[in-house]
Amino acid sequence: MSPGKVLALTGGVGGAKLGLGLAHCLPPEALTFVVNTGDDFEHLGLPISPDLDTLLYTLAGEANAAQGWGREGESWTTLETLRALGGAAWFQLGDRDLALHLRRRELLDQGARLTEATAALAKAFRVPQALLPMSDSPVRTQVTTEQGLLAFQEYFVRERCAPAVSAIAYAGAEDASLSPELAAAFADPALSLIVLCPSNPFLSVAPLLAIPGLRAALAARRVPAVAICPLVGGAAVKGPTAKLMDELAMERTPAAIARYYDGFIDGLVLDQQDEAHAEAVRETGVTPDVAPTLMLSLEDKIALAEHTLRFGAALSA
């Protein structure tokens, strides 16, 4: 369907769902992921990369889909013991998930960049696609709330997105550079399409756009870039997207999403429920397209991936 390579920019669960669909549509070497690391932090000495792991576990068929994070069939012996010892148990690491984090710690301690550590983990999970962190330099999403400045995980996990948000910053992004692997992916002459997965614009995609090199590479793209609107009927499928749009005084419409991605996308896939918004999207200079964007089953994911690839191919024609 797509003769060239696809670069998929992704964050959390929604992005990983489309990622799985794309993985079913494309040969492994034709699909590269660029993954948000703004949610990363260090916890109990372990390097935590939630979005990388959500994608990795999803592609490996190990994700706990009901829960939205962590692994299927997980046990909790270490966390329960840690809690009994008075340790921090608010960030839930299962026994198997912990092993991945210890391995990442080991690889980083041996001098691997996060990109290299991620490649080793993907190989261990027999995931053949390239998973590239958005940068090897630390970028940390920080949320200014009515309770003051919160690190992302404090806001997201500890406070469960409850405090009203007035601003979001991406600390370190200005100084973050593109990894050689990511620069090569953008420069690859076989690249044919860039996909912005249906992830939270502020928390999953904006951290990528905050990195000057990534921003420039996207703006200078020679191939179409297509986003999937994360809203369905003005609501988010999952997570705080809609709440954040209200708090940041942004209209909860596909056109607002199109304007938010101004200069970085050529097309926007809207959910079929939002067909009436297509004209408003077109008025922003972005080509609209309509498809079922809810991804409940694997078939849904594959269908949306196929649709997105067709749409991208049509845009470049």
Added chain:
Amino acid sequence: MSPGKVLALTGGVGGAKLGLGLAHCLPPEALTFVVNTGDDFEHLGLPISPDLDTLLYTLAGEANAAQGWGREGESWTTLETLRALGGAAWFQLGDRDLALHLRRRELLDQGARLTEATAALAKAFRVPQALLPMSDSPVRTQVTTEQGLLAFQEYFVRERCAPAVSAIAYAGAEDASLSPELAAAFADPALSLIVLCPSNPFLSVAPLLAIPGLRAALAARRVPAVAICPLVGGAAVKGPTAKLMDELAMERTPAAIARYYDGFIDGLVLDQQDEAHAEAVRETGVTPDVAPTLMLSLEDKIALAEHTLRFGAALSA
């Protein structure tokens, strides 16, 4: 039996056994342990303190006695997953043991000294005795072998003590200082006895003696110091003591142990099998005493502890 306080210097399994016996004989506030940290290292980002943990688990009734390390009733989900991911699984951390290490990492990351982190862990395990690391500064036992210089755990766990040893060094000991807690324990006017537990002289006790402040405090003691000979009939109960004595060209006799601890002990408890060596010990200037030193049952441990306390009391009379 002992009206004052006891300071017990200890290393691995043998020391922990006598420690448990002492804990049954003394009120908790009358027993302070000074524990070897020369075996400590960092692994997978976790601070590993084998001798502190052996003692802690033993006093808490959680030690796996058959195995000689780790916890009773342990599970291995994380380690098995780590191995499957290609990670270092040679150092065996069970799921529950891992929680202790994560908690120690957390406490140290919060700025606690190792002494403070150990106190918090002891409290969590409801161990009322004071467990003091020999120093808060890192001291690392290094073994010069026919295979070159090995870190302690490489020699002990990975190589299983197989390479012949020509020298042992305690890196960092010269610059290590006494913690305020340990200095206070030595200066305590209620202190009545110092016990050198039956631990490996080179690997468990010598690292303590290599710390100038600890060495000086022991040499300047105002109370008797008693060691329990780690040999029984010229052999070690456990571990590489006898092999090391051969390699370091030291006679495998109680008198050689007494000379090794020259200036640091006033009495030496020999096993009943070694009664014939008592005179040779006395000739080194150290008072010999004879007792069953094999500690198989809890009763054995308590009996040796009682014997040691009586011997110490007699020496100070």
